[in-house]
Amino acid sequence: MNILLENGLVYQAGQLQQLDILIIDDKIAALGQDLAELGIDLQKRIDLTGKLVTPGLVDVHVHYREPGFTYKETIKTGSQAAAHGGFTTVCAMPNLDPVPDNPAQLQKIQARNVADGVVHIKQYASITLGRQGEKIADFKALKAAGAFAISDDGSGIQTAGTMYLAMKQAAACGIPLVEHTEDNSLLFGGVMNEGERATELKLPGMLGLSESSQLARDLILAQQTGVHYHACHLSTKESVALVRWAKAQGIHVTCEVAPHHLLLADCDIPADDAMYKMNPPLRSKEDQQALIAGLLDGTIDMIATDHAPHSEDEKQGSMCEASFGITGSETAFSLLYTHFVKTGIFKLEQLLDWMSAAPVQKFQIEDAGFILPGKTADIAVFNLNDEFELKEEDYLSKGTNTPFTGTKAYGETVMTLVAGEIVYQKED
Incomplete structure (x- = not known):
């Protein structure tokens, strides 16, 4: 046409x-x-x-829940939501059932992505078999089968030895390793950020240390292995400082921030409301300002939604029982434009770069992110x-x-x- x-x-x-x-x-x-x-x-x-x-927006972090959890989302509905938000290329995470940890399963999901998706969907494969954090998948075979990158998103790799070996293999075959940094031993059952607001709401807190301590470990391992290491959804000032240091050392690290961590802090949570429960959680005002500064100075490379749909039942009641996660595909651009561009904090050109050109360039995504003849x-x-x-x-x-x-x-x-x-x- x-x-x-x-x-x-x-x-x-x-x-x-x-x-x-x-x-x-x-x-x-x-x-x-x-x-x-x-x-x-x-x-x-x-x-x-x-x-x-604009160029179609690009989101390197979405959850489409199919196969395994289609009551939350499907490839069709998730991609329709992306299109509604102006996204034309998205990258779908592998926390599915079955997990795409082998070429056959990966290709089945890719075929569904093509058949049912209304936008371009690139598929992550998992770092470890079953996303269990133990036995490493065959990255060379997964890359040959078309994996966009590898990630166990939703779970951090708990042992340094597993991460080191995974990074070595990823570096050898030239596939980005994308990590949800979270030390489970530092969670202590938390459901929102540890701090004054958690105390006021009488809710167990989540230490920012659970993110930054594992990120510090990973950056040193990335320095040793030469892997392209990408840190998901930074949320703390310490994490921003660590990535800034790593880039100064020449470590091949990229990272993203989610819209909700830019738009809200824990002090904005009005009550024990599960709609405000996400992982990582909304952090302090100081953390929020560090994330904004990290974008502006180039430490943080891009914005990614971490679109994580759940059923209505899963987001009812107290944060103590509800699922972690917030949707973002349909609200990201408009909210960021309204809160940051119209107020003069970001330039429109910056926002568009963080949501289109930057992810394309950092992940070497072909034929996206630019309006050009051909x-x-x-x-x-x-x-x-x-x-x-x-x-x-x-x-x-x-x-x-x-x-x-x-x-x-x-x-x-x-x-x-x-x-x-x-x-x-x-x-x-």
């Missing part, structure tokens, strides 16, 4: 400029002014005056001008477990195109 997107404010080559985009079949054919005058036979001509047009037509369109409300009935994910429902925001997704096909369009 030939589509002309006209008069949008296009983010391209690091700049915002009013351009037309000509799409022929699945590719961007041309960028410029007045492209309708080329006389191309068009099936659609869409006026985007006053709208922001590239696949993965494009998102946002309305920055009109305020809207985040409503549960508008979510396309099965999971509605977010405390942001009811929030007023700017930056609503108007349209998302994947390979030249409109996969989401806001109803008039």
Whole structure:
């Protein structure tokens, strides 16, 4: 299909400029002014005056729950939620049942991703068999089968010896190792950040040390092995400082921060409300400010949602019983734009880079993150001008477990195109 997107404010080559985009079949054919005058036979001509047009957003950390937990989410609903948020490429974690810890199981999930996904879905394989943290999987075979990277996300690797051997193997075959850093021996049954607010709510606290101590171990191991080590969802000021030190040492480390850790601190938790229970938990105001500073100074490379849908029953009642996790695909861009760009803390160009170009460059993802002639037509369109409300009935994910429902925001997704096909369009 030939589509002309006209008069949008296009983010391209690091700049915002009013351009037309000509799409022929699945590719961007041309960028410029007045492209309708080329006389191309068009099936659609869409006026985007006053709208922001960006590369499709890229999220390296989502949970789609299929196979094994489809009552929470499916590949179809998760990818529809991604499209609703302006994401066109996502990377799905392996905490599934069965776990993709061998080529046969990995390829089964990849086939489902292609069949049911409305966006591009890259699949993680696990570091250890069954994600049990003990016997290491065959990374060379998993990479050959198409694994995006390896991770036991949801669980930290508890023994240094296992992590060291995993890093050596990952470095040898050139696959990124992506780690959820958490020392289980330092959790002590916590359900929210250890601190004044946990005491006020009479809830057991989670030490930031459980994250930063294992991250410190891993960074030294990464220095020894030369692996591309990626730290998931940083949440503490100590973690930011450790990554900053590691980068100064030349260690091949990248890292991400989740929107909720930028937007909220533990003091924002109004009550014993399971919608505020996630892992890692919302930390202190000081931690929150360190994460923002880490993004701005380049220590933190990218933003990733950690979209983690759960059923309604799993997020009922006290934090002590509820599941950890928050959804993010459908709310991330609008909330970050509203809270940080409109207030002048971030530039729009920075936010778009952290959510598109940076993950593409750091993970060497092909054919994503940029609007350029010859590239696949993965494009998102946002309305920055009109305020809207985040409503549960508008979510396309099965999971509605977010405390942001009811929030007023700017930056609503108007349209998302994947390979030249409109996969989401806001109803008039």
